[in-house]
Amino acid sequence: MDQASDQDLRISVAGLEVGMFVSRLDRPWIETPFPLHGLTIQDTGQRDALRGLCSFVWVDPLRGKSPDPRYLDLADPGQAKRQIDALRKTTWAVAQDFDTEVEKATPVFDQLEAGLRGALDELRAGRKLDTARLKAGVDAMVDSMLRNPNAFAWLREMRRSSEYDYLHAMGSSIWAASFGRHLGMERTELEELALGGLLCDVGKTRVPAELLAQKGPLDEEAQRLVKLHVRHGLEILGETPGISSIVIEMVATHHERHDGSGYPQGLAGNDIPIFGRIGGIVDSYDAMTSERPYAVSLAPHKAVSELYNRRGTAFQPEMVEQFIQACGIYPTGSLVELSDGRVGVITAVNSLKRLRPALMVLLDSDKKPLPRFQRLDLSEVMQDPEGRPLNIRQGLPSGAHGIDPHQLFID
Structure with missing residues (x-):
């Protein structure tokens, strides 16, 4: 088998398309009816023949059509990252509270x-x-x-x-x-x-x-x-x-x-x-x-x-x-106990600070319901009312401390 160059991408043969330049196979070229130094896929017949012969191939995106990122080989961690990166076509911002x-x-x-x-x-x-x-x-x-x-x-x-x-x-x-x-x-x-x-x-x-x-x-x-x-x-x-x-x-x-x-x-x-x-x-x-x-x-x-x-x-x-x-580590809707004993439910995750989401505090440190739910964003509040470091002590199962999720809708 020929050596692949740095820009060559290893893909599953399911991702082969007409117009791609195949630079390397998962077997010697001499075992195939194709040229010994790569080929540009000219028609679906060549494409299907390669699919029948190989499990994966290398394609050169500089000499032909680029592959769909969904078919990049995941055995290479670098390609796996590139595959996920290629999915990003936009960035969605939060536009509503x-x-x-x-x-x-x-x-x-x-x-x-x-x-x-x-x-x-x-x-x-x-x-x-x-x-x-x-x-x-x-x-x-x-x-x-x-x-x-x-x-x-x-x-x-x-x-x-x-x-x-x-x-x-x-x-x-x-x-x-x-x-x-x-x-x-x-x-x-x-x-x-x-x-x-x-x-x-x-x-x-x-x-x-x-x-x-x-x-x-x-x-x-x-x-x-x-x-x-x-x-x-x-x-x-x-x-x-x-x-x-x-x-x-x-x-x-x-x-x-x-x-x-x-x-x-x-x-x-x-x-x-x-x-x-x-x-x-x-x-x-x-x-x-x-x-x-x-x-x-x-x-x-x-x-x-x-x-x-x-x-x-x-x-x-x-x-x-x-x-x-x-x-998030604690997904939206999760019940959690804070380091000061208070209990709340997660309302928003923080992608940059996954252990510091926003939540609605429901119970005080004695596990008694608060007369009015309190908003708390752990990415902004670092200490409890006593001045001690504030964080999530543990996640709680649904229904812990008798909390009924159906009562948590916002009026």
Whole structure:
């Protein structure tokens, strides 16, 4: 094999396109019908032949078309960083204060949730998926998240209930859009991410309800039937007009894992598309923080720790680190105890100072409810009322000290 130059990029053959200059293969050129010193792909026949021969190749972006960053090889940490950097097309600034945006976002949340319930109920009744209402709700949600991403995340936490299917779809959609916003993706991409997150588990409408409601571990056959929800979901989307290839790709691959241990295809590393990697992270995070028939929910900060522990195995390390930057060590809606004993709920994360978010203080140091909730931004307030260093002592599980999240809506 020839040596690749510094500017050459190693990519999965799935990312090959006509017009690219292939400078090196993952095997000797002499074992192929191609020239010995590289070639410019002239047509789809050459492209498909390379895809059939190789798993990955090197392309020279100075001598031909540049590759889509989604297909850069992740084995090279430098390329993994460049891939994520290439996603950033803009920077979204917070354009609305939290209180005002929560007020605006509440009817939007209700609209999207009602649309989702209607769509899933129609599917269970054997009718087609109507996406028009869902897309309208997703567009309005993205509007809200672009103004202030914390409002929808707050509402998701406040609306947690035993209706796992609906709330999990909402949560995956919200976190996917929030993650994409943090990465600097364009609005159209955020809409695709949000719709993909909403529909990732749509195939479960064709899985026996008793399996989804079963408590305790599933046997091998039950696990096989539940895993078929990915195929069912793709069948549903295949029968639905107006669904983009990106959304389909996200639904198809959100259970694939970085080390190849996922399903249904056992894809690994760069073979998992970007939207599938995002879907896998947000789906896992929201599931871990939700009450499921077969598992108790984790406090958000513990779910973040679990994702961090699984970086490099289940999830791409760089993507996990970016997600934690987006949601914070203590995500919006998390209950925390401060160093002086007071208890509050996170209202906004600080990407530069992840351990110093903004919060609403609910209980005093004796764990008694305050007559009026107090705003506190730890990035600005460094000491407690006694002049001692003020920080977060620990995260708390949902419902700690009898706190009912439904009582935390802002008047």
